[in-house]
Amino acid sequence: MIRSISKKIILAGSYGVGKTSLISRFVYQRFSFSYQATLGVRIDRKVVNLPNLTLNMLIWDIGGDVTQAKIPESYYLGSSGTIYVFDVSRPNSFEQVGKDIDLLKDKMPNTPILVVGNKADLLEPNLLHALDQQLPVPVNYYTSALDGTNVEETFLQLAQSIAQNA
Amino acid sequence: MSLDALKLSYIGKRLQVVIIDKNGFLIDTCNTLLTIPATSISLFDNIVLLDSLRHHLSQLKIEDTPLFFPNIEFIYNQQTIVVDSTFFVNTHNESQIVWILDNDPYDYRALFNMQQERNELAIRSFYGHCNKKMVENLQIIDQANEKMYYTLVQYTAVQEQLAQPIQHLDNVIATLQEYVGKMYLRELIELSNQLQTNIQKIPAPKTYRGEEHFVPLLSLLNGVSNAIWVTPQLTYNPIIGIINLQESDTNILLPEIAFRQILYNWLYLIVYYSKSAHISLNTIVGLNELQLLCSHQALNPAYRESYHWQLCEAWLNESHSHINIDEAAEQSCLTITVFQTNAINATPIATSSANISK
Ligand SMILES: Nc1nc2c(ncn2[C@@H]2O[C@H](COP(=O)(O)OP(=O)(O)O)[C@@H](O)[C@H]2O)c(=O)[nH]1
Ligand SMILES: [Mg+2]
Numbered sequence: 001m002i003r004s005i006s007k008k009i010i011l012a013g014s015y016g017v018g019k020t021s022l023i024s025r026f027v028y029q030r031f032s033f034s035y036q037a038t039l040g041v042r043i044d045r046k047v048v049n050l051p052n053l054t055l056n057m058l059i060w061d062i063g064g065d066v067t068q069a070k071i072p073e074s075y076y077l078g079s080s081g082t083i084y085v086f087d088v089s090r091p092n093s094f095e096q097v098g099k100d101i102d103l104l105k106d107k108m109p110n111t112p113i114l115v116v117g118n119k120a121d122l123l124e125p126n127l128l129h130a131l132d133q134q135l136p137v138p139v140n141y142y143t144s145a146l147d148g149t150n151v152e153e154t155f156l157q158l159a160q161s162i163a164q165n166a
Numbered sequence: 167m168s169l170d171a172l173k174l175s176y177i178g179k180r181l182q183v184v185i186i187d188k189n190g191f192l193i194d195t196c197n198t199l200l201t202i203p204a205t206s207i208s209l210f211d212n213i214v215l216l217d218s219l220r221h222h223l224s225q226l227k228i229e230d231t232p233l234f235f236p237n238i239e240f241i242y243n244q245q246t247i248v249v250d251s252t253f254f255v256n257t258h259n260e261s262q263i264v265w266i267l268d269n270d271p272y273d274y275r276a277l278f279n280m281q282q283e284r285n286e287l288a289i290r291s292f293y294g295h296c297n298k299k300m301v302e303n304l305q306i307i308d309q310a311n312e313k314m315y316y317t318l319v320q321y322t323a324v325q326e327q328l329a330q331p332i333q334h335l336d337n338v339i340a341t342l343q344e345y346v347g348k349m350y351l352r353e354l355i356e357l358s359n360q361l362q363t364n365i366q367k368i369p370a371p372k373t374y375r376g377e378e379h380f381v382p383l384l385s386l387l388n389g390v391s392n393a394i395w396v397t398p399q400l401t402y403n404p405i406i407g408i409i410n411l412q413e414s415d416t417n418i419l420l421p422e423i424a425f426r427q428i429l430y431n432w433l434y435l436i437v438y439y440s441k442s443a444h445i446s447l448n449t450i451v452g453l454n455e456l457q458l459l460c461s462h463q464a465l466n467p468a469y470r471e472s473y474h475w476q477l478c479e480a481w482l483n484e485s486h487s488h489i490n491i492d493e494a495a496e497q498s499c500l501t502i503t504v505f506q507t508n509a510i511n512a513t514p515i516a517t518s519s520a521n522i523s524k
Binding site: 006008041042043044045056058060072074075077078 | 214215217218219220221222233234235236237238239240241
């Protein structure tokens with residue numbers, strides 16, 4: 001019988017970068033242009049089928065900046081993995097990326113963190129390439145919640161990393 | 167501590183107390199916010215928030231500081247709930263966990279609005295930087311549009327040349343025409359529906375006629391004919407072509423925008439509803455009157471019933487202008503009363519004609 005487990009994951013990153021949109025693309029296959037701020041945390045669930053494991057992903061959408069003192073420590077509690085999102089078209093969303101990743105690693109040691117540049121649809125490939133060269137941390141995926149590029153891949157990659165740890 | 171006792175300690179607040187065991191099975195609830203029925207299923211499997219925390223909750227000890235999760239939004243029974251959640255071990259029974267759900271919709275709304283405003287502002291100021299870029303992009307788009315227009319003109323010319331060698335492909339053309347015909351019908355229905363709703367939206371007849379000034383007739387007619395020519399709805403129609411106006415340099419005193427609109431509507435509908443391949447437009451300029459005569463063939467009866475009249479009605483009435491259709495002569499006439507033409511001491515009547523041809 002295939003084993004089934006529940007794991008909490010976190011989406012972190014500055015506001016407006018597309019965390020909520022990535023989740024709604026992944027969980028509900030939907031995208032909306034309208035912006036609605038996420039207050040506090042929103043929790044969604046998606047079942048991911050891996051070869052030997054059914055992973056019940058509990059996705060915590062943390063509204064607000066990682067470094068914001070407002071985010072209570074408890075939000076990070078029991079998380080098995082993180083997707084850190086920035087907006088490739090908005091420099092102030094990735095100015096802090098190095099610092100933010102350090103902070104997340106500190107709060108959740110030994111859990112996988114994926115770095116994702118979202119809204120890739122807004123940037124030309126060569127600009128995206130130039131940006132990639134400049135960033136202080138390696139980026140795992142460039143995604144677009146709008147057209148779906150690499151969204152499934154990002155979540156599945158994290159699911160696999162979690163499954164290996166489990 | 168019993169549920170009632172726990173509730174008492176938070177008196178005055180709208181909150182719910184739920185007591186579960188360490189495996190998530192329900193022991194008691196006051197159901198103030200959520201109705202949690204007693205089931206044989208663990209709430210860990212039922213409520214996504216608890217599912218995320220199952221490991222921690224089952225290990226929670228009496229001496230631990232309560233776990234506090236402000237503003238958690240989750241879906242339970244198809245209902246979105248926003249609550250502050252607090253978890254701690256029941257001081258009187260270590261095998262039980264107390265879950266306090268606190269929800270203050272007013273606080274929540276206020277906070278939400280503040281955050282939404284702040285974030286939108288930040289996003290907007292970013293877009294402000296982008297605006298300059300956007301203006302540049304718009305200019306590029308304009309240029310591209312212009313180029314496309316000229317390409318279209320060339321394309322029609324090429325099509326004409328192609329028409330000769332492909333005449334033996336009669337069947338193909340017939341099929342295509344049938345297809346175009348159907349598209350045309352669909353368009354027609356759509357348009358009349360659209361017009362109908364548009365009409366309903368129009369308030370009591372009161373049109374803004376705009377400022378009156380001397381308008382050069384030739385360039386105005388040319389402008390309107392060009393506009394008709396590039397109207398997307400008309401590109402299906404095989405009769406579309408260019409209006410060639412003969413030289414006529416008359417200026418007429420009238421409200422340009424309103425006149426342009428009426429002229430456009432009038433010609434648009436004739437072109438749209440006429441099956442003829444050839445339409446000609448003649449203008450007769452009198453001292454206080456401008457007459458536009460449009461000859462065409464086989465005007466679809468739908469045109470008469472169209473709401474075009476109503477669209478123009480207010481302006482036409484007010485200015486004592488009118489539209490006539492002479493079906494026998496296959497001719498429509500739009501007569502516009504104007505106050506003055508600049509042909510003061512020139513010939514009282516200047517005639518010019520235009521052709522819309524395939
Ligand atoms: N073009 C584009 N816009 C996106 C993308 N993802 C999100 N957005 C837009 O960015 C805005 C903020 O998205 P949201 O998911 O609410 O961001 P969050 O604050 O990080 O949750 C919304 O207006 C979205 O429509 C994307 O991949 N491409
Ligand atoms: Mg959000």
